Amino acid sequence: xxxxxxxxxxxxxxxxxxxxxxxxxxxxxxxxxxxxxxxxxxxxxxxxxxxxxxxxxxxxxxxxxxxxxxxxxxxxxxxxxxxxxxxxxxxxxxxxxxxxxxx
Numbered sequence: 001x002x003x004x005x006x007x008x009x010x011x012x013x014x015x016x017x018x019x020x021x022x023x024x025x026x027x028x029x030x031x032x033x034x035x036x037x038x039x040x041x042x043x044x045x046x047x048x049x050x051x052x053x054x055x056x057x058x059x060x061x062x063x064x065x066x067x068x069x070x071x072x073x074x075x076x077x078x079x080x081x082x083x084x085x086x087x088x089x090x091x092x093x094x095x096x097x098x099x100x101x102x103x
Contacts, residue, residue: 001033002102004072007041011054014063036072037064038098072098 005013012019013028020028027033042061048054057063064071078098 001027001030002036003027003033004036004038004099004102005041005069007044010037010041010069011045014060014067035069036098036102037069038072039074040098042071072102074098077101 009020009024017025028035045054045056045060049056078101081100
């Protein structure tokens with residue numbers, strides 16, 4: 001199964017895994033699953049870090065790779081698909097578009 005983590009679950013997976021529901025934890029550790037992290041999440045986290053709302057270790061990206069997460073780029077197809085979605089929140093919409101591209 002292909003799984004796209006939202007930003008909160010990503011942060012919890014790396015810093016506070018006890019906050020993640022057991023069913024979701026099982027999905028994350030199942031080696032048959034591919035767990036993706038959107039570049040949009042990294043973008044969001046960097047903005048929050050720049051605003052001093054969160055702190056991230058310097059090796060944050062390395063931690064993702066060490067924990068087996070795959071980075072999901074934003075490409076022109078994702079951006080073009082945004083026109084088909086109601087734009088409530090830009091990041092939420094790009095996640096939806098990326099998720100449909102994994103199917």
